[in-house]
Amino acid sequence: MRTTGRAAPMRKIADGTIDPGHESRTPGEPIRIQYAALPHRISQAGSLDIMLITSRDTGRWVLPKGWPMRGKTAPEAAAREAYEEAGIIGQADAAPVGSYHYRKRRRRGTSVLCRVEVFPLDVLDELQRWPEKRQRKRSWFSSEDAAALVDEAELKTLILTAQDAILRAFDREVTAPAG
Structure with missing residues (x-):
């Protein structure tokens, strides 16, 4: 995400372990935190x-995600990334549904290990214009197809x-008595 007119947000670093099936982590290597929307x-x-x-x-299929943003909660940052990268407006859940790890490649050929906290985002609107429209494609998939298309286990x-x-x-919401 690009920020303009203000200082770049601090990058959060997690101290944690990763699952054994994961790309190797060098001893003492920091894990950077990112926030993603699950639209x-x-x-x-x-x-x-x-x-x-x-x-x-x-051009791999991914979720909209990005770094923490100063002044925004994690769900707000995830929703903002969904707007910027996918052109969607929605309501993000307050709690993440889970997290996953991946290696973010950097321009100079290095990479950084990231843990991505994922927040479900109930999509309310799809915009025709958005900041990264010319840089990305967006598409809807069944859950099963979406799972098959992403690279990270x-x-x-x-x-x-x-x-x-x-x-x-959703079922609880639909069957709840009117208040």
Whole structure:
């Protein structure tokens, strides 16, 4: 994410471990924190659709994500990234549905290990114009197809497990008595 007119936000560093099936972590290597939106909608058939976007550098299918932002909570930062990268407006859950790890490649050929906290984002509107429209593609997929399209094993699992939690929450919301 690009910021203009103010100082760059601080990068949060996590002290944690990663799953064994993960790219190796050098002893003492910091893990940077990012926040992602898991944009979703309920289809006419009652199943869950997930929006993915392409990355700018490789064109892989990914979630909208970015670094923490000064003055914004984690869910607010995730929603902001969804707007900038995917052109969607939505309501992010206050709690993450999970997290995954990946290596972010840098321009000078190095990489940094990132833990991405993922916040479900109920999509309310899809814009025709947005900041990164010319740099990315966006598309809706079934949960199963979205999970199959992303590269990170942890993210595949997260999408499939989030599907159940999101649909349960939707069912509770629909069947709740009017207040």
